[in-house]
Amino acid sequence: MPQLYELEQSLAQLQGGPEAQELLRLRMAELMAGIQQLRETAPPFADYKLPQPALRYVDEGGHPDDYVAKGRVHAIQRLRDKLLAEADAAFPEVTAAYRSVASGLPAAAPRPKVEPAA
The missing domain is CATH 1.10.287 (Helix Hairpins)
Structure with missing residues (x-):
């Protein structure tokens, strides 16, 4: 408007x-x-019938998608993606092994640590 x-x-x-x-x-x-x-x-x-708990949740500042089942699944997927990104930054070898196992592929051998050139 x-x-x-x-x-x-x-x-x-x-x-x-x-x-x-x-x-x-x-x-x-x-x-x-x-x-x-x-x-x-x-x-x-x-003719819209909305559950009272959902309305209360939204009134308290919650997002409607987080209330419904589909929204909960998406919220959990976003949390998983965020945690994986943070884990990858902190523990790249462990996260790579996890991703390999999670995707059904054999875990890759740990990468050797490369020292920066002096």
Whole structure:
């Protein structure tokens, strides 16, 4: 909604004079008209049944995808990927062996440690 952005900008630049107050009043009227138009053109929101615990979870700041089963699977996969990335940075040989085992391939031999040239 561009009206909301324009209202934000007007508030950020508000100097407090009568002109600024009139501009703010106009922006608010435009925003209200936009909300009314959205309300009139939006499809009815009547036949949706949402579980109360899910609504409570979202009200408390949780993401809806984290509540549902699919969202939980994705959250666990993201956690696994993050942990693997961090493990790979700290323990590259162990992580490579884990990835080989996890993919069904034989574990590769540990890489020899190469000292930097002096």
